[in-house]
Amino acid sequence: MAGLVSGIANATVNASTVLILAGLGELISERAGVLNLGVEGMMLVGALSGFIATVVTGSYWIGLSVAIAAGGLMALLHAFLCISLNSDQAVSGIMLTLLGTGLTTFFGSTYSGDSISGFPEATVPLIGEYLLEIPILGPALFQSTATDYAALLLVPIVWAFLFRTNIGLELISVGEDPETADTMGVEVFRMRYLAVVIGGCFAGAAGAHLSLAFNQIWSAGMTAGNGWIAVALVIFARWRPSRLLIGAYLFGLLNALALYTQAIDLTLAPESAFASTLNPVIEFVMNPTIMSTYPYLVTLLVLTITVIRAENRQLAQPSALVQSYSREVD
Amino acid sequence: MELNIELTPRTDIPNWLIYLTPVFTVVAALFVSGIALIALGVNPLQAYNTMFIQTVTTPFGITNTLEKGVPLIFAGLAVYLPLKAKLWNIGAEGQLVVGAIVGTAIGLQVSLPIYALLPLMIVAGGAAGAAWIAIPALLRAKYGINEIITTLLFVFVAQSLLNYVVRGPLRASGANFPQSESLPAAATLPGIPRLGDVPLGLLLAIALVVVTYGIINYTRLGYEITFIGANDSAAEYAGMSKLKVYLIVLMAGGAMAGFAGVSELSGVQGRLRASFDPGYGFTAVPIALLGRNGAFKVMLAALLFAVIFVGGSSIETVFGVPSAITSVIEALIILFLITAEFFKQYRIDVSIDGSYSTSASGSPEGDL
Numbered sequence: 065m066a067g068l069v070s071g072i073a074n075a076t077v078n079a080s081t082v083l084i085l086a087g088l089g090e091l092i093s094e095r096a097g098v099l100n101l102g103v104e105g106m107m108l109v110g111a112l113s114g115f116i117a118t119v120v121t122g123s124y125w126i127g128l129s130v131a132i133a134a135g136g137l138m139a140l141l142h143a144f145l146c147i148s149l150n151s152d153q154a155v156s157g158i159m160l161t162l163l164g165t166g167l168t169t170f171f172g173s174t175y176s177g178d179s180i181s182g183f184p185e186a187t188v189p190l191i192g193e194y195l196l197e198i199p200i201l202g203p204a205l206f207q208s209t210a211t212d213y214a215a216l217l218l219v220p221i222v223w224a225f226l227f228r229t230n231i232g233l234e235l236i237s238v239g240e241d242p243e244t245a246d247t248m249g250v251e252v253f254r255m256r257y258l259a260v261v262i263g264g265c266f267a268g269a270a271g272a273h274l275s276l277a278f279n280q281i282w283s284a285g286m287t288a289g290n291g292w293i294a295v296a297l298v299i300f301a302r303w304r305p306s307r308l309l310i311g312a313y314l315f316g317l318l319n320a321l322a323l324y325t326q327a328i329d330l331t332l333a334p335e336s337a338f339a340s341t342l343n344p345v346i347e348f349v350m351n352p353t354i355m356s357t358y359p360y361l362v363t364l365l366v367l368t369i370t371v372i373r374a375e376n377r378q379l380a381q382p383s384a385l386v387q388s389y390s391r392e393v394d
Numbered sequence: 395m396e397l398n399i400e401l402t403p404r405t406d407i408p409n410w411l412i413y414l415t416p417v418f419t420v421v422a423a424l425f426v427s428g429i430a431l432i433a434l435g436v437n438p439l440q441a442y443n444t445m446f447i448q449t450v451t452t453p454f455g456i457t458n459t460l461e462k463g464v465p466l467i468f469a470g471l472a473v474y475l476p477l478k479a480k481l482w483n484i485g486a487e488g489q490l491v492v493g494a495i496v497g498t499a500i501g502l503q504v505s506l507p508i509y510a511l512l513p514l515m516i517v518a519g520g521a522a523g524a525a526w527i528a529i530p531a532l533l534r535a536k537y538g539i540n541e542i543i544t545t546l547l548f549v550f551v552a553q554s555l556l557n558y559v560v561r562g563p564l565r566a567s568g569a570n571f572p573q574s575e576s577l578p579a580a581a582t583l584p585g586i587p588r589l590g591d592v593p594l595g596l597l598l599a600i601a602l603v604v605v606t607y608g609i610i611n612y613t614r615l616g617y618e619i620t621f622i623g624a625n626d627s628a629a630e631y632a633g634m635s636k637l638k639v640y641l642i643v644l645m646a647g648g649a650m651a652g653f654a655g656v657s658e659l660s661g662v663q664g665r666l667r668a669s670f671d672p673g674y675g676f677t678a679v680p681i682a683l684l685g686r687n688g689a690f691k692v693m694l695a696a697l698l699f700a701v702i703f704v705g706g707s708s709i710e711t712v713f714g715v716p717s718a719i720t721s722v723i724e725a726l727i728i729l730f731l732i733t734a735e736f737f738k739q740y741r742i743d744v745s746i747d748g749s750y751s752t753s754a755s756g757s758p759e760g761d762l
Contacts, residue, residue, distance in 0.1 A: 099542070101484075101542075101546070141729075145729070145732055145733070149732065149733060149735075149736040150736065151732040151733075151735065151736065152482075152732065154482050154484060154542045155482075155679060155680075155683060155728060155732060156728075156732060158484070158676065158679055158728070159680075159725045159728035159729055159732075160725075162676070162721050162722075162724050162725035162728070163721075163722065163725035163726070163729070165718070165721055166718045166719065166721025166722035166723075166724070166725055167430070167718075169716055169718035169721070170430060170434075170715075170716050170718040170719055170722060171430075171433070171434075173716055284718075292546070292550060295543070295546070296543075296547055299543060351558060353554050353557045353558040353561065354554065354555075354558055356554050357550065357551045357554040357555070360547045360548075360550050360551050361551065363547060364529070364544065364547055364548075367533075367539060367543075367544070368533060368537075368539070371533070371537045371538075371539055372537065381540075385540075386540065386542070
């Protein structure tokens with residue numbers, strides 16, 4: 065049982081890093097009022113470009129940097145379309161996902177057999193040994209790759225950036241009320257560009273985590289829908305980094321449980337009175353395929369409950385999300 | 395020397411621009427994807443010859459295009475109709491999948507003569523598609539929750555459900571792959587007589603295009619839809635019910651996506667597989683965008699994308715190029731289309747040395 069629990073803890077942490085990285089990026093972008101549905105595409109481009117750079121140079125740090133830059137470049141395209149050309153954010157985001165998926169499948173096929181030596185697992189310096197002593201969570205959290213640690217560290221950093229620095233508060237103001245922010249002297253366009261590009265860099269890093277640390281291979285479509293889960297996660301978190309961390313672990317746990325359902329048998333004993341009626345239900349609910357829908361259903365539920373319960377029907381959603389901003393009066 | 399760029403919103407869009415936009419879009423997309431083809435050592439002219447000319451001039455290519463066009467027309471309408479009220483049904487993919495699941499389940503489990511079974515499957519598939527969008531539609535209409543995100547979330551639930559049913563309840567006994575039994579003859583949409591294998595679904599799709607065109611242009615409901623799409627608060631002042639119209643367009647859109655699923659299953663695939671659908675529902679977004687000016691343009695855009703789908707798989711066999719080039723072309727078409735939209739809406743005047751060109755900016759009274 066202890067082995068099972070630590071296995072689940074390990075799988076949870078493993079599944080959550082990519083969600084934390086991609087989710088934080090999307091959160092920053094949406095806080096400035098720009099929805100980016102291209103996370104999946106940016107992640108794939110990050111994963112492939114980082115992988116190729118690592119194959120060519122032999123350095124996974126260069127690979128990570130290239131992935132971050134590539135994610136940022138993809139996001140720059142989205143920013144140009146949505147902010148400068150006032151294009152529809154949903155359409156541009158879907159375009160980005162199609163483009164990223166298409167380009168990486170198209171150019172990635174020659175790299176799909178290559179192997180690299182990516183980020184190694186390491187313990188925290190100095191206190192690492194003691195941290196590993198923590199039951200269950202110790203080995204899961206503190207025997208990880210640099211990208212895992214970076215994701216965890218970035219949660220408080222992003223929080224502090226958004227809520228404790230001037231530039232962060234300006235960024236949020238641009239997502240809430242661009243007109244007022246503009247009158248107050250905030251550079252609305254520049255701020256939105258900044259947020260979207262940072263978001264893309266995070267997505268690129270998330271992709272690099274997959275291809276350089278977690279899997280250490282490239283395969284087409286290796287993000288497996290995590291980009292979309294990251295979009296859902298930001299809503300689940302109601303645009304707050306701390307709740308995003310909790311959500312990432314919750315979604316990661318659901319993912320891990322789906323892997324381990326074979327090992328956990330929750331069905332009632334056949335002689336039990338309700339076995340015949342309840343067991344099919346339990347089997348359906350615990351089916352790994354069905355369990356993979358829970359992150360989306362939980363997000364929908366949180367979304368619905370929050371909106372219906374809130375008195376003024378506000379969602380804590382950035383008020384100007386999905387709205388383009390232009391200065392002229394028309 | 396200073397470069398000035400003046401942007402002026404256009405008061406009326408010249409005709410040549412309206413007709414040139416789609417042409418420019420497609421040409422520019424093919425030009426850029428040509429660079430990708432060159433990078434893989436393929437002559438883009440030869441590739442496009444195979445992809446487009448061969449596809450639209452051979453009977454095999456035409457049949458295939460019409461076959462792929464059917465789900466794309468349905469799905470295109472599923473996005474187009476809500477778009478008329480300025481709502482985005484990004485989740486047509488999910489409604490399509492659910493329609494296919496329900497259609498297959500009925501086709502396999504209900505035994506009725508063909509003239510009763512097929513209509514039942516189509517109606518049930520449409521109802522399933524409408525039901526799949528009901529929650530997002532209600533959340534949007536009643537509480538204003540962004541439909542882009544909610545319809546999208548339901549796509550992933552639908553895909554998991556599909557994976558579940560082909561491995562569980564609908565799995566064919568003794569099958570090595572996760573797939574359902576073949577649909578019986580009574581549940582199979584026949585081909586159009588004397589048109590080879592072109593599925594009957596094409597006629598249904600065309601009929602639906604005509605109906606949609608009629609509703610949008612000639613009925614009170616259509617007037618309300620376009621009015622709300624143009625200015626929702628003015629429409630509410632005029633006494634129109636946003637709640638009603640939002641529910642109608644979204645659920646009708648869901649039903650059309652459901653039809654797409656049933657017709658693909660019953661007319662083409664014949665059995666449910668986990669990978670029966672190559673993303674028709676997502677392709678519907680650029681289709682609706684290209685054809686947003688009218689139902690018949692949606693149909694043309696759907697056929698264009700059908701050609702790209704068919705041509706993409708033929709260049710894969712002929713040149714050994716990954717068929718993912720179709721996703722790249724699709725993405726580039728969206729990219730250039732939204733760029734072109736901008737130039738359609740704004741007039742751009744570039745002048746040097748700070749002297750504005752005299753043709754710049756609108757009429758003086760427009761500034762008030």
